[in-house]
Every structure is written in C-alpha cells, then in structure tokens.
Amino acid sequence: MVLIEFGLPNRMVEWVITCVTTVSYSLVINGGLTERFQAKKGLRQGDPMSPYLFVLVMEYLNRSLKQLRYDPNFNYHPKCSRQELVHICFADDLIMCCRADKGSIQLMMKAFEHFSSVSGLQANLDKSSFYVAGVTDEFRDQILQEMRFTLGEIPFKYLGVPLSSRKLTIQQCMPLVEKIIARIRCWSSKLLSYSGSNESSRKALVAWDNMCLPKAAGGLNIINFEQWNKAAICKLLWSLSHKKDTLWVQWIHSFYIKTRNLADLVTPKQACWLVRKIFDARKWFPNTDPITHLAQFSVGGRFSIKQAYFSFIPQLPRVPWRNLVQSKGALPRHRLLLASDCKIDWLRIDGCKWGVQVSQSCVLCNTLEVETMEHLFFGCRYSRFVWHTLLHWVGLQRRIGTWAEEIGWLSKAVNNNRPRANILGFIATATVYTIWVERNARRFQAKARSNVQLIRDIILQLHSRGQNQSKWSRMLHSLNSYPV
Ligand SMILES: [Zn+2]
Numbered sequence: 001m002v003l004i005e006f007g008l009p010n011r012m013v014e015w016v017i018t019c020v021t022t023v024s025y026s027l028v029i030n031g032g033l034t035e036r037f038q039a040k041k042g043l044r045q046g047d048p049m050s051p052y053l054f055v056l057v058m059e060y061l062n063r064s065l066k067q068l069r070y071d072p073n074f075n076y077h078p079k080c081s082r083q084e085l086v087h088i089c090f091a092d093d094l095i096m097c098c099r100a101d102k103g104s105i106q107l108m109m110k111a112f113e114h115f116s117s118v119s120g121l122q123a124n125l126d127k128s129s130f131y132v133a134g135v136t137d138e139f140r141d142q143i144l145q146e147m148r149f150t151l152g153e154i155p156f157k158y159l160g161v162p163l164s165s166r167k168l169t170i171q172q173c174m175p176l177v178e179k180i181i182a183r184i185r186c187w188s189s190k191l192l193s194y195s196g197s198n199e200s201s202r203k204a205l206v207a208w209d210n211m212c213l214p215k216a217a218g219g220l221n222i223i224n225f226e227q228w229n230k231a232a233i234c235k236l237l238w239s240l241s242h243k244k245d246t247l248w249v250q251w252i253h254s255f256y257i258k259t260r261n262l263a264d265l266v267t268p269k270q271a272c273w274l275v276r277k278i279f280d281a282r283k284w285f286p287n288t289d290p291i292t293h294l295a296q297f298s299v300g301g302r303f304s305i306k307q308a309y310f311s312f313i314p315q316l317p318r319v320p321w322r323n324l325v326q327s328k329g330a331l332p333r334h335r336l337l338l339a340s341d342c343k344i345d346w347l348r349i350d351g352c353k354w355g356v357q358v359s360q361s362c363v364l365c366n367t368l369e370v371e372t373m374e375h376l377f378f379g380c381r382y383s384r385f386v387w388h389t390l391l392h393w394v395g396l397q398r399r400i401g402t403w404a405e406e407i408g409w410l411s412k413a414v415n416n417n418r419p420r421a422n423i424l425g426f427i428a429t430a431t432v433y434t435i436w437v438e439r440n441a442r443r444f445q446a447k448a449r450s451n452v453q454l455i456r457d458i459i460l461q462l463h464s465r466g467q468n469q470s471k472w473s474r475m476l477h478s479l480n481s482y483p484v
Pocket residue numbers: 362363364365366367369375376379380381382
C-alpha cells in the first residue's frame with residue numbers, strides 16, 4: 001500500500017510483493033539441508049531488498065507526520081516548533097515529540113497508528129517509553145493510562161550516547177571515556193612497546209611532537225590528536241555556515257545565530273558547552289574571517305579535516321634521513337630513535353637541560369674524544385667497527401664517511417622495496433639504535449658489551465625480524481653465519 005501511494009508502477013509493486021511473500025528458508029542441520037519452508041513473516045533484516053523497502057516505508061511515516069502541521073489542534077514541542085520537528089529517527093530508533101497536551105498527543109499517535117496499519121510495522125511497546133515534563137501528576141497518569149505507555153526516565157541512551165535534559169555529568173560520560181582508553185591501551189601495547197619492556201614504564205621516551213611530524217620532515221606521521229580534534233571542531237564550525245539543511249545546524253541558527261552574522265557574533269553564554277566550543281573555535285583565526293578562512297579546506301562541498309589538520313601542524317623542511325626512517329625493514333623502536341635523535345641534539349640534552357654534569361668524553365672507545373653525534377656515528381673506533389663489519393657482511397665494500405655522508409648514502413640505498421634495501425634499512429637503523437643503547441648502558445648503568453657482541457645481537461635481531469618477511473629468506477639464507 002505504501003508503494004502504491006508513492007506512485008510506483010503496479011507491475012513493480014507486484015514484483016516486490018512476490019519477493020516478499022514467497023520467501024522460503026532451508027536450514028543446514030547435521031550437514032544436510034532440510035526441506036524448504038515458507039517464511040510467514042516475510043522479509044527479514046539482512047535481505048538485500050529490505051533496506052530499500054525500509055527507507056520507503058520510513059519516508060511514508062515522515063510524510064504523514066508532516067501532515068500534522070496543517071492540523072490546527074496540533075502543537076509542536078516548544079523547542080521544536082521553529083524547525084517544525086515532530087520526529088527524529090535513525091534506522092529503527094524513533095523519537096517523536098510534541099507539546100504535552102492531550103490533543104497533540106492523540107493526533108501524533110493517530111498518525112503513527114495509521115502508519116502502523118498501512119505498513120504493518122508495529123511499535124514494540126515494551127521497548128517504547130514516554131517522557132514528559134512540566135505537567136501535573138494527574139495529567140501524566142491519565143495520559144499513561146489512556147495510551148498504555150510506560151513512563152521513561154531521562155537520561156536514557158540513544159545510539160549509545162546518554163541523552164539528558166541538563167548537562168551530562170562525568171559519571172554519564174565515563175563509559176565512553178573508558179571505551180576509548182581501552183582501545184588506546186590495546187593499540188599502544190601492541191605497537192609501541194619500547195625496547196620490549198613496556199611493563200616498567202608507560203611513559204613515552206621520545207619527543208612526541210617530533211613523532212607527529214610528517215615523514216618527509218623526519219617524523220613518523222603519527223596523528224597529533226589535539227590538533228586533529230581542533231580540525232574536527234573546525235569542520236563543525238564550517239558546517240554551521242554551509243550545511244543549512246542539517247537539523248542541528250538549523251537548530252543552532254534558529255536559537256543562537258538567528259539573522260546575525262556568524263563571524264562577529266558573541267559566543268552565547270546560555271548555550272551548552274558543546275555549542276560554545278564550536279563558537280569559540282572562531283578565536284583560532286584572529287585576523288581573518290574564520291568562515292572564509294575555513295572555506296579553503298572544503299572540496300566540492302565537503303570539508304576535509306585532514307587538510308585543516310595539515311595547516312595546523314608546522315611545516316618543516318624535508319630531512320635527509322626520511323628514507324631511512326621510512327624503510328620497510330626497520331623495527332618501530334629503531335625508527336622512533338632515529339626520528340627523534342636527529343632533531344633534538346640528545347647529546348647536549350643529557351648534560352645541560354637537566355643540569356646533570358656528565359663527562360663529555362666517549363664511553364665507547366674510552367678515549368678523550370668528545371662525544372658528539374659525529375663521533376658516535378661513526379667517527380668512534382668502536383662503532384665504526386660495528387658498522388663496517390655489518391656492511392662487509394652484507395657484501396658492501398665502502399669507505400665509511402661522516403654521519404651526514406652515511407645518511408646521504410643510505411637514503412638513496414634504501415629507497416626501494418627490494419629485500420636488499422629493506423635488510424640494509426634494518427641493519428642501519430638497528431645499528432644506530434643498538435649503539436645508542438650501549439652508550440646509555442655504559443654511561444648510566446656501568447654495563448658494557450664488546451662490539452662483537454653488538455654485531456651478533458644485531459644479526460640475531462635481523463634473523464628474527466626475517467621470520468615473517470618471506471621475501472628476505474633468500475638473502476638471509478646466504479647470511480647465516482656471524483662475520484666475527
Ligand atoms: Zn668513541
């Protein structure tokens with residue numbers, strides 16, 4: 001009936017009816033199919049046709065509720081009259097609202113019952129609730145009795161989010177926060193275990209801002225959530241001026257903006273926290289009109305959070321070691337060190353930033369050479385031997401130059417996806433990492449290993465990394481012995 005009212009051709013309607021009424025099922029029991037049996041209830045959720053039919057049926061409800069506006073006895077809910085809003089629905093969740101007077105409730109329910117009779121869809125009264133405010137107890141009880149409603153209590157959950165008539169409390173938000181924390185914890189323990197011992201310390205051991213830089217600038221392109229959130233709020237601000245057909249935008253316009261200009265409107269004090277945050281986002285663009293400024297991040301009528309995000313994070317020159325940091329072969333913890341060390345001169349941080357006096361001479365070769373990055377990689381006798389031996393081991397004969405020269409050469413050498421380049425990328429990042437760890441162990445824990453031990457350690461790590469890199473197996477097969 002709904003389909004006929006929409007004006008679909010009779011033939012089409014017949015087809016649909018045939019599809020709906022001749023559904024039959026067969027079950028797999030003990031490995032064999034049972035005899036087919038007819039479905040008495042027609043279509044089920046999950047049938048390819050059901051979403052289309054559902055949308056059509058809901059459109060019918062939509063239109064019949066809209067008819068209410070022509071009835072002089074119907075009154076909108078006070079906060080919804082400007083939008084002429086009677087119902088909100090998402091999938092099979094439906095919220096209907098009107099003013100709490102008997103006539104309006106009856107008209108609304110009549111419209112819904114009419115919908116039920118033509119569509120065959122019934123509201124499940126056990127799952128439906130009635131919310132009312134600002135009326136006498138007698139009136140409330142009378143309505144409940146006449147309509148066979150059950151009284152619900154605010155806050156209730158809609159689409160997993162608590163709906164409340166006043167500001168949400170921390171307790172109400174906690175389930176959401178806990179869910180997000182659980183996801184982050186799962187992610188970080190999987191991917192960010194640092195030096196294999198993440199139990200003792202959960203603190204990031206790296207300069208986090210550097211990690212968030214794009215890879216070309218030597219970072220790891222990890223999203224900076226604070227900035228991303230900022231960009232997402234900008235999208236809402238942009239929507240306020242561009243998405244006039246969206247319900248929440250219409251609502252904010254009719255209650256707060258009215259006919260004024262969004263750009264120079266004072267943030268309304270009586271608005272809820274969320275709305276104020278969106279308005280406050282205009283402060284991030286002090287010298288320009290925020291709306292015109294944000295327009296540059298929209299493409300084809302859609303706002304790109306990503307583009308806004310990139311405009312917020314600092315743009316830095318490309319760095320020479322970017323290829324090495326991105327090398328497919330490298331382990332995350334090896335990359336992390338390389339991504340952080342090159343920007344903050346960690347050697348100086350040790351001594352000055354925390355006011356600790358440490359000896360300036362190299363602990364690896366036990367000479368009086370000053371421990372600079374150039375000395376450590378690979379001017380130092382100790383580390384030069386490690387690097388030279390490993391290069392020789394993979395069949396590369398070259399004179400070892402300064403740190404800058406080595407990085408320059410490596411950048412080109414690892415810049416492809418062949419196994420040889422990946423393995424070289426692994427060895428290079430692992431060498432830098434292992435030497436750095438050794439330097440710290442000697443300096444702060446008075447533990448020392450020989451450079452031969454370091455080489456063997458790196459080779460073991462390479463082979464264990466190679467276990468799940470099938471492409472590496474041929475090359476690793478020929479590298480199955482220690483060079484020293
Ligand atoms: Zn040295």
